[in-house]
Amino acid sequence: MRDWRAKNEVKPSPITNKDGMTEQEFLQKYDASRYARPSVTVDMLIFTVADEQEPNYRKLSPKSLQILLVKRADHPFMGQWALPGGFVSPDESLEEAALRELREETNIDDIYLEQLYTWGEVNRDPRTRVISASYMALVDSERLEVKAGDDADDARWFRVEDKWLRENKIATETGTITEKWVALRFWNEAEELSATVKITRTVSGRTVREEREIVETNQVAFDHAKIIQYALERLRNKIEYTDIAFALMPELFTLTELQQVYEVILGKELLAAAFRRKVADKVIETNHYRKHAGHRPSKYYRFHPEWTDQA
CATH class of the missing domain: 3.90.79.10 (Nucleoside Triphosphate Pyrophosphohydrolase)
Structure with missing residues (x-):
């Protein structure tokens, strides 16, 4: 038994512009040279x-x-x-x-x-x-x-x-x-x-x-x-x-090295304690240390991969 709805279905009329053209007809006749192209x-x-x-x-x-x-x-x-x-x-x-x-x-x-x-x-x-x-x-x-x-x-x-x-x-x-x-x-x-x-x-x-x-x-x-x-x-x-600064950092880095990068880009010195609080969520502490003459060993950190923009 045929569906009476299919028999009586009215197809929608194509959308035409003020000149009576469908979109397909319009695109076929469109002249791109009408407008200057920078x-x-x-x-x-x-x-x-x-x-x-x-x-x-x-x-x-x-x-x-x-x-x-x-x-x-x-x-x-x-x-x-x-x-x-x-x-x-x-x-x-x-x-x-x-x-x-x-x-x-x-x-x-x-x-x-x-x-x-x-x-x-x-x-x-x-x-x-x-x-x-x-x-x-x-x-x-x-x-x-x-x-x-x-x-x-x-x-x-x-x-x-x-x-x-x-x-x-x-x-x-x-x-x-x-x-x-x-x-x-x-x-x-x-x-x-x-x-x-x-x-x-x-x-x-x-x-x-x-x-x-x-x-x-x-x-x-x-x-x-x-x-x-x-x-x-x-x-x-x-x-x-954002985490854009970490594009400059190796896999392991000290917070002093990271702070130095921030200071160069910002063009100003930062207080160490305030900086460490600022980046605390962006870094993960490791068990590795940087050792070199004349310095106390500095702990290495790595970027926190699950940190997301807060903006």
């Missing part, structure tokens, strides 16, 4: 904390925060230093493009990249309209063999530091405008680069807007100085509530 690039911010030379064997080697830069081999900004990066192909995702460009320009492969921010100012690239997705990673540079690829003349680690220069705060009818100037310095044994970035934070009622502009730059290409300054802020924020 180029898309990826830029990678690869940070590390590296040991400095320390003549006193009784002390831990001092450390510095460093960033990987590549020297541009062609116009524009030929001969200047930039973040590793390049154009995204139509057949690859942003992350695939980031990993490919990083491998081609620096020989670094198989690292975890986290998307940082998308930069879309109209005139940020003198060649054409370019929108860039930036990615960030904190890595152990001793495990990497950096080597410039075909698209770069050189690839080097630069020590990086930022310094607040001055601040200006203006009251408005609906809120405030705060202007801050920050100086960036990059250096290694061969070269020194610099830039100044102005940050304008506008508060109007419940709306907050933050803008960055490069006031001056010395051998830092494109708008990469302000991308780096923003990344430094994010890195310092992330180290407070």
Whole structure:
């Protein structure tokens, strides 16, 4: 016996637009050239904390925060230093493009990249309209063999530091405008680069807007100085509530070594007792000790694999 419901079932009408086209018909006739298509690039911010030379064997080697830069081999900004990066192909995702460009320009492969921010100012690239997705990673540079690829003349680690220069705060009818100037310095044994970035934070009622502009730059290409300054802020924020710092640590480490990494990234000294309370949930105590001349044995710890972000 046939189901009377099947006999009397009414098929729904296809959804059409104002021109009477179904979605399939619309896509068949769609003209992608109706709209200008900007180029898309990826830029990678690869940070590390590296040991400095320390003549006193009784002390831990001092450390510095460093960033990987590549020297541009062609116009524009030929001969200047930039973040590793390049154009995204139509057949690859942003992350695939980031990993490919990083491998081609620096020989670094198989690292975890986290998307940082998308930069879309109209005139940020003198060649054409370019929108860039930036990615960030904190890595152990001793495990990497950096080597410039075909698209770069050189690839080097630069020590990086930022310094607040001055601040200006203006009251408005609906809120405030705060202007801050920050100086960036990059250096290694061969070269020194610099830039100044102005940050304008506008508060109007419940709306907050933050803008960055490069006031001056010395051998830092494109708008990469302000991308780096923003990344430094994010890195310092992330180290407070994530496990990102442990990407730099060996399997076993002392709390003093871990504190030193935190201090370098945050750019300030930390009280040992307060720091130990802060990271207590992130580490596991072991029965191993570090022994070296002139020091009391220091207990080794390891990262707690079951710790999760509390944010």
